[in-house]
Amino acid sequence: MAEHNAQLPNSYLKGPVVVFGTGLLGTSIGLGLSQRGLRVLLSDPSPSALSVAVDIGAGIPLGTDPGVWPELVVVAAPPDVCARVVADALERFPAAFVVDVASVKGAILRELAELSAKTPLDLSRYVGTHPMAGRERAGAVSARGELFNAMPWVVCPHAGSSAAAVQAAQNLGLDLGAVLSQFSPEEHDEAVALVSHLPQMMASLVAARLQDAAPHALSLAGNGLRDVTRIAASDASMWVPIMSANAEPIAAILHAVHEDLIKLIGTLDGPAAPGASLAMAKLISAGNAGQARIPGKHGGPAQPYAWLSVLVDDEPGQIAQLLTEIGEIGVNLEDLRLDHSSGRNAGIVEISVLPAKRDVLIDELAVRGWKVLQ
Amino acid sequence: MAEHNAQLPNSYLKGPVVVFGTGLLGTSIGLGLSQRGLRVLLSDPSPSALSVAVDIGAGIPLGTDPGVWPELVVVAAPPDVCARVVADALERFPAAFVVDVASVKGAILRELAELSAKTPLDLSRYVGTHPMAGRERAGAVSARGELFNAMPWVVCPHAGSSAAAVQAAQNLGLDLGAVLSQFSPEEHDEAVALVSHLPQMMASLVAARLQDAAPHALSLAGNGLRDVTRIAASDASMWVPIMSANAEPIAAILHAVHEDLIKLIGTLDGPAAPGASLAMAKLISAGNAGQARIPGKHGGPAQPYAWLSVLVDDEPGQIAQLLTEIGEIGVNLEDLRLDHSSGRNAGIVEISVLPAKRDVLIDELAVRGWKVLQ
Numbered sequence: 001m002a003e004h005n006a007q008l009p010n011s012y013l014k015g016p017v018v019v020f021g022t023g024l025l026g027t028s029i030g031l032g033l034s035q036r037g038l039r040v041l042l043s044d045p046s047p048s049a050l051s052v053a054v055d056i057g058a059g060i061p062l063g064t065d066p067g068v069w070p071e072l073v074v075v076a077a078p079p080d081v082c083a084r085v086v087a088d089a090l091e092r093f094p095a096a097f098v099v100d101v102a103s104v105k106g107a108i109l110r111e112l113a114e115l116s117a118k119t120p121l122d123l124s125r126y127v128g129t130h131p132m133a134g135r136e137r138a139g140a141v142s143a144r145g146e147l148f149n150a151m152p153w154v155v156c157p158h159a160g161s162s163a164a165a166v167q168a169a170q171n172l173g174l175d176l177g178a179v180l181s182q183f184s185p186e187e188h189d190e191a192v193a194l195v196s197h198l199p200q201m202m203a204s205l206v207a208a209r210l211q212d213a214a215p216h217a218l219s220l221a222g223n224g225l226r227d228v229t230r231i232a233a234s235d236a237s238m239w240v241p242i243m244s245a246n247a248e249p250i251a252a253i254l255h256a257v258h259e260d261l262i263k264l265i266g267t268l269d270g271p272a273a274p275g276a277s278l279a280m281a282k283l284i285s286a287g288n289a290g291q292a293r294i295p296g297k298h299g300g301p302a303q304p305y306a307w308l309s310v311l312v313d314d315e316p317g318q319i320a321q322l323l324t325e326i327g328e329i330g331v332n333l334e335d336l337r338l339d340h341s342s343g344r345n346a347g348i349v350e351i352s353v354l355p356a357k358r359d360v361l362i363d364e365l366a367v368r369g370w371k372v373l374q
Numbered sequence: 375m376a377e378h379n380a381q382l383p384n385s386y387l388k389g390p391v392v393v394f395g396t397g398l399l400g401t402s403i404g405l406g407l408s409q410r411g412l413r414v415l416l417s418d419p420s421p422s423a424l425s426v427a428v429d430i431g432a433g434i435p436l437g438t439d440p441g442v443w444p445e446l447v448v449v450a451a452p453p454d455v456c457a458r459v460v461a462d463a464l465e466r467f468p469a470a471f472v473v474d475v476a477s478v479k480g481a482i483l484r485e486l487a488e489l490s491a492k493t494p495l496d497l498s499r500y501v502g503t504h505p506m507a508g509r510e511r512a513g514a515v516s517a518r519g520e521l522f523n524a525m526p527w528v529v530c531p532h533a534g535s536s537a538a539a540v541q542a543a544q545n546l547g548l549d550l551g552a553v554l555s556q557f558s559p560e561e562h563d564e565a566v567a568l569v570s571h572l573p574q575m576m577a578s579l580v581a582a583r584l585q586d587a588a589p590h591a592l593s594l595a596g597n598g599l600r601d602v603t604r605i606a607a608s609d610a611s612m613w614v615p616i617m618s619a620n621a622e623p624i625a626a627i628l629h630a631v632h633e634d635l636i637k638l639i640g641t642l643d644g645p646a647a648p649g650a651s652l653a654m655a656k657l658i659s660a661g662n663a664g665q666a667r668i669p670g671k672h673g674g675p676a677q678p679y680a681w682l683s684v685l686v687d688d689e690p691g692q693i694a695q696l697l698t699e700i701g702e703i704g705v706n707l708e709d710l711r712l713d714h715s716s717g718r719n720a721g722i723v724e725i726s727v728l729p730a731k732r733d734v735l736i737d738e739l740a741v742r743g744w745k746v747l748q
Contacts, residue, residue, distance in 0.1 A: 132596060146745055149685060150722070152594060181593060191591035199580055199602035204661030205634050206576050209568060209627060211664045217565035219555060220526060221668050222506060227601045228573035229668065232661035240654045247645035253583060254639050260579050261635065265628050271621035280614045287578030287606035290585045294595050294603065311523060317701040319710075323694030333693065338709050348524070371520055 011036040012171035018043065018062055018070040018093070020085050022053035025101050025131065026076030027143035030058030032176045035145045041068060052140040069093070072168050075100040079241045083111035090121050097168040098126045103192065105130065105156045105185035107245035124162040127169040128185060130154040130192070131178060146177070153178035156188045193249035200231055200239065201254065207232035223337065306358035310349045311371040319349060322370065329364045331357045385410040386545035392417065392436055392444040392467065394459050396427035399475050399505065400450030401517035404432030406550040409519045415442060426514040443467070446542050449474040453615045457485035464495050471542035472500045477566065479504065479530045479559035481619035498536040501543040502559060504528040504566070505552060520551070527552035530562045567623035574605055574613065575628065581606035597711065680732035684723045685745040693723060696744065703738045705731045 015038035019026045022044040030040045030053060040059030044050040054061060062068065073089040075082055079102045086108070089098045102108055105128040116123060133151035153173035157166045166182075173180050183191060207229040210218065243250065260283070267279040312318040319338075326333060337350040353361055365372050389412035393400045396418040404414045404427060414433030418424040428435060436442065447463040449456055453476045460482070463472045476482055479502040490497060507525035527547035531540045547554050557565060581603040584592065617624065634657070641653040686692040693712075700707060709726040727735055739746050 132594065144746070146685060149745075152596075154594065183590065187588075187590065191588070191594050194583060194587055194591055195595045195599045198583060199599045201638065201657075202576050202580050203598075203602055203665075204657050205631050205638070206573055207662070207664035208634060208657065208660035209572060209630060209664060210667050211660060213568055213664075213667070214561075214565070215667075215669075216557065216561065217568055218667055218669055220506065220528065220565050221569045222526075224577075224605045225569045225573045226668060227604050228577055229661070229665045230601045231598045232665040234658065234662075236655040236658035236662070239658045240651050243642065243654045244645045244651060247642040251639055251642035254635065254642065256583060257579050258632075258635055258639060260582060261628065261632055264575065264579070265625055265632060268617065268621040268625035268628065271618045277614050277618065280617045281610040283575075283578050283582065284608065284610035284613045286582035286585060287603070288581070288608075288610070290581035290583060290587075291577075291603045291606040293584050293587070293589075293592055294600060295589075295592055311520060317698070319707065320694050320697030320701055323697060324691070327691040327694055333712075335712050336693075336710060338707075371523075372518070 011038055012174045013038055013168070014071050015039045016041055016068065016070045017172075018068070018073045018089070018096070019059065019076060020044070020073065020089060021076035022046075022049050022058065022140045023076060024139055024142050024147075026074065027053040027056070027058045027140040028145060028147035029074055029076060029101070029172075029176065031056065031143055031145035032148065033172075034059055036175050038175070041070065049140055053143070056140065056143065058140070058143065070096045072096060072172060073098045074172065075102075078102070079104055079108065079245045083108045083115060086112060086126060087115045087119075087121055090123070090125060091119075094122070096125065097165045099129050099165075099169045099172060101129055101131055102245075103130055103132075103196075103242055104189060104245040106189045109158050109185050123158070123160050125165050126158070127161045127165045128156040128158070128188075129169050129173070130156065130188060131173070131176075133178075148173070149177035151178055153180055154188055155180060155182045156185045157182070158185055189246050190249045193246055193253055197242065197246060197250045198253050198257070200234060201250065202257075203229050203232040306355040307350055307352045308358060308362055308372060310351065310365060312349055322349060322365075325365070325368055325370075326351070326361065329361060331361045385412055386548045387412055387542070388445050389413045390415055390442065390444045391546075392442070392447045392463070392470070393433065393450060394418070394447065394463060395450035396420075396423050396432065396514045397450060398513055398516050398521075400448065401427040401430070401432045401514040402519060402521035403448055403450060403475070403546075403550065405430065405517055405519035406522065407546075408433055410549050412549070415444065423514055427517070430514065430517065432514070432517065444470045446470060446546060447472045448546065449476075452476070453478055453482065453619045457482045457489060460486060460500060461489045461493075461495055464497070464499060465493075468496070470499065471539045473503050473539075473543045473546060475503055475505055476619075477504055477570075477616055478563060478619040480563045483532050483559050497532070497534050499539050500532070501535045501539045502530040502532070502562075503543050503547070504530065504562060505547070505550075507552075522547070523551035525552055527554055528562055529554060529556045530559045531556070532559055563620050564623045567620055567627055571616065571620060571624045572627050572631070574608060575624065576631075577603050577606040680729040681724055681726045682732060682736055682746060684725065684739060686723055696723060696739075699739070699742055699744075700725070700735065703735060705735045 017033055017038055018041045019030045020043050022042050030042055034040050034057055041062040042050060042053050042059040043062040050061060070093055073093055073096045075085045075089060077085045082100050082102045086098055086100055108128060112123060131148050131153045133148050155169045170180055264283055267276050270276060310322060312322060331353050333351060335352040362372050391407055391412055392415045393404045394417050396416050404416055408414050408431055415436040416424060416427050416433040417436040424435060444467055447467055447470045449459045449463060451459045456474050456476045460472055460474055482502060486497060505522050505527045507522050529543045544554055638657055641650050644650060684696060686696060705727050711724040736746050
């Protein structure tokens with residue numbers, strides 16, 4: 001850390017950093033690094049997107065100055081053009097490390113290997129990464145320097161990545177306040193197929209069934225349906241490239257789901273048959289076991305939180321007051337949900353706390369006049 | 375309403391009310407009606423369950439007194455014994471209306487028709503109902519008189535239900551503060567298969583895939599996976615009877631899901647084939663369209679809420695302070711989530727508000743020193 005300039009906030013990277021692509025991710029990276037005091041140069045095929053990124057302070061235009069010698073080039077381009085931009089960056093900046101931030105890794109690496117077979121590339125300087133911090137709004141205008149703060153940033157070196165390139169990729173995540181982890185590209189793609197792409201596919205499949213439902217039926221929708229289908233609102237233009245690029249790992253998991261689904265349909269077609277009840281119980285239990293493995297808050301082991309529900313008037317002040325009093329009681333809130341399955345102007349706040357704190361909290365809230373439902 | 379005793383809170387029912395089954399639902403009904411000033415008599419095959427319900431004030435034991443003439447009998451027994459208890463109640467109390475509160479309706483009605491074919495029953499006095507207000511904890515000890523407050527209560531008359539019986543079933547829901555709706559038993563079973571049983575099946579299928587996942591992979595789990603699998607934690611002993619009793623409508627929907635899944639797998643098996651990208655986009659778009667149909671808060675039409683995220687320290691006081699200030703700014707909170715995909719002791723609060731309020735709120739929060747991520 002001897003290189004740190006005492007006049008600037010500490011940073012792991014020294015810069016300059018070139019960012020190709022000034023969409024949400026690229027602009028947020030530029031903003032975050034600029035706020036650290038690093039020199040950032042920006043490039044985008046769209047002059048207007050570039051202007052917005054420059055105007056909000058994410059960096060200055062890269063231009064065609066041949067005298068730029070960046071420490072690191074960040075490629076924040078869509079998955080289907082990413083490999084080509086990485087290849088160009090490796091050629092144009094022969095002393096720079098190059099990372100990309102696309103949400104699939106194997107497909108990009110395969111395409112780079114193909115490009116390198118035609119015109120040899122120094123792929124030792126390349127490391128794929130995946131910051132897991134998308135937002136619902138896209139574009140430079142939605143960028144925030146804090147976008148990656150406290151969010152996972154997966155560094156995925158390939159077999160030929162140099163140690164120095166890996167360090168540069170890690171430094172990028174550290175400078176943006178992210179939480180680092182390291183996967184091989186194959187491990188990464190299988191992991192996101194399971195924890196990100198599978199839920200998206202299943203949420204879309206459930207939500208697709210609602211298209212032709214009677215409004216009457218939908219009036220019975222509760223938080224279960226809302227939870228399962230929330231991500232079904234995601235944008236097709238974001239998902240199609242991901243599905244294309246990670247098709248094989250996603251399909252492998254869906255084949256396994258398909259087998260389970262066929263078994264379930266067979267069971268439901270003869271619910272009174274011997275063994276049918278056991279088969280149903282086994283599916284629900286398998287779900288219990290899998291769900292319990294999802295890590296808890298702060299990456300720790302899953303905690304069996306205890307829930308309680310409090311009835312409040314439908315006013316923001318009410319919920320704030322409730323949380324203030326929970327703080328006064330000295331109980332730490334682990335999770336919180338609002339329940340809108342109601343047809344009235346009253347809401348239910350579901351609160352989860354450590355199991356040992358549940359009864360204390362129920363008693364204290366009741367003393368303070370709150371309507372605790374359970 | 376002329377019958378109302380001025381000394382007691384108004385009630386729609388006059389009582390007495392007999393409740394068969396002192397689990398969570400039956401005891402909560404007893405508590406709620408007792409709190410309205412109604413006379414409630416309780417019965418349960420388990421003497422200890424009955425004692426708990428009596429001790430917490432849900433009513434007095436029914437005993438064998440032949441002189442009881444209830445206005446209404448509420449059967450709060452599991453779905454697989456419900457019809458027999460309803461039949462016994464119709465015989466034992468020839469002047470009473472009888473309702474059940476099981477979460478499936480067609481199977482109970484079919485079993486009652488079979489019982490009536492052997493020993494004729496006056497089914498005009500019977501109406502099935504479904505209060506949609508389960509809790510994660512079962513048993514009389516978890517009961518609350520407010521359990522049904524502001525929650526949906528579906529009244530499902532069969533073709534032979536008398537108008538007076540339907541009125542009694544409605545009065546029960548009204549006295550417990552629930553929001554009434556009316557479905558035929560078939561409509562009800564198809565609706566809950568779609569909005570409740572389908573999401574449960576799909577959540578369990580997704581979560582089951584996590585059983586053998588590498589811990590490394592699960593460390594990348596975000597809110598998408600958490601949302602989709604949350605209800606996979608539900609209890610098999612609750613779900614097996616529901617799946618058995620509503621097997622046909624659930625299977626019908628799963629057959630349609632199966633067709634979509636087969637198409638999706640076919641597309642992913644050849645992601646570069648002509649039309650593959652369009653097929654992927656169509657699935658995501660179908661999910662968008664279905665998800666958008668889920669009714670909004672308070673049963674109104676779905677509102678396209680706008681989300682923003684605020685970075686907070688992981689302390690309950692922080693979130694309360696944030697909500698207090700949102701109240702001061704005068705913006706109504708539509709939904710709120712805590713984001714735990716973090717590995718740090720900082721949290722992200724996702725807030726949804728009406729779209730027109732989003733920019734105002736972002737500006738005001740920033741002025742007050744909050745770190746708004748988008």
